Amino acid sequence: xxxxxxxxxxxxxxxxxxxxxxxxxxxxxxxxxxxxxxxxxxxxxxxxxxxxxxxxxxxxxxxxxxxxxxxxxxxxxxxxxxxxxxxxxxxxxxxxxxxxxxxxxxxxxxxx
Amino acid sequence: xxxxxxxxxxxxxxxxxxxxxxxxxxxxxxxxxxxxxxxxxxxxxxxxxxxxxxxxxxxxxxxxxxxxxxxxxxxxxxxxxxxxxxxxxxxxxxxxxxxxxxxxxxxxxxx
Numbered sequence: 001x002x003x004x005x006x007x008x009x010x011x012x013x014x015x016x017x018x019x020x021x022x023x024x025x026x027x028x029x030x031x032x033x034x035x036x037x038x039x040x041x042x043x044x045x046x047x048x049x050x051x052x053x054x055x056x057x058x059x060x061x062x063x064x065x066x067x068x069x070x071x072x073x074x075x076x077x078x079x080x081x082x083x084x085x086x087x088x089x090x091x092x093x094x095x096x097x098x099x100x101x102x103x104x105x106x107x108x109x110x111x112x
Numbered sequence: 113x114x115x116x117x118x119x120x121x122x123x124x125x126x127x128x129x130x131x132x133x134x135x136x137x138x139x140x141x142x143x144x145x146x147x148x149x150x151x152x153x154x155x156x157x158x159x160x161x162x163x164x165x166x167x168x169x170x171x172x173x174x175x176x177x178x179x180x181x182x183x184x185x186x187x188x189x190x191x192x193x194x195x196x197x198x199x200x201x202x203x204x205x206x207x208x209x210x211x212x213x214x215x216x217x218x219x220x221x222x223x
Contacts, residue, residue, distance in 0.1 A: 032209050043200060044155075044213040051209060090154055094209075100145055100157035101211060108152070
C-alpha cells in the first residue's frame with residue numbers, strides 16, 4: 001500500500017535561517033506531488049506541484065522553492081526564512097488529477 | 113485564486129442530527145472532492161464525484177453535484193462527536209492536475 005511521510009512535524013526556526021522540509025512517498029511510482037500551505041483557520045494554498053523528476057511548477061511567487069531530486073521525494077526549501085513564512089505546510093500525492101490526494105501529516109513551522 | 117467556497121463557515125449541531133455543507137465553484141471541472149481535516153492534522157480524502165455524476169454515497173456521507181449551478185453539497189447523516197472537524201471541497205483546475213481548495217466549513221458535533 002502507498003504511504004506518505006512528511007517531516008519534521010514541528011519546527012521553530014529563526015528569521016534568516018534556511019529551511020528544508022522533506023516529503024517521501026512509498027508504494028507507487030511517478031506520483032504527482034504537491035506542497036500546500038495553510039494559514040490558521042483557513043483553506044489550503046497551493047505552492048508547488050510536480051508531475052515528474054525535475055519538473056516543478058510554482059503557483060505563488062515567494063521566498064520558497066521546491067525540488068524533486070528523486071521520483072518519490074519532494075523537498076520544500078528556503079534560503080532565508082521570513083516571519084511571514086510561519087504556517088502549516090502540507091505535502092500530498094496523487095496518481096493523476098482524476099484521483100483523490102493523499103496528504104502527509106503536515107509540518108507546523110514557526111519563524112521567530 | 114479561490115475556486116471553491118464553502119457555506120456555512122461554521123456549523124454546530126447535536127449528535128444524531130444531520131449536517132449539510134455547501135460548496136460553490138466558478139469554472140468548469142472534471143471532478144469535485146471533499147476532504148476532512150482534524151485540528152492540526154493532514155487532510156483526509158472523503159469522496160470524489162465526477163462532473164457527469166449527480167450523487168454519490170459513502171457510508172454516512174452523501175454528496176451531490178449540480179454542474180449547472182456550479183455547486184455541491186456534503187451531507188453527513190446521524191452525526192457523531194467524532195465527526196467534529198473542518199471539511200473542505202476542492203476542484204481541479206481544468207487539466208492541470210491541481211486541486212484548488214475552498215476555505216472550509218468547521219463542524220462541531222456536540223455529544
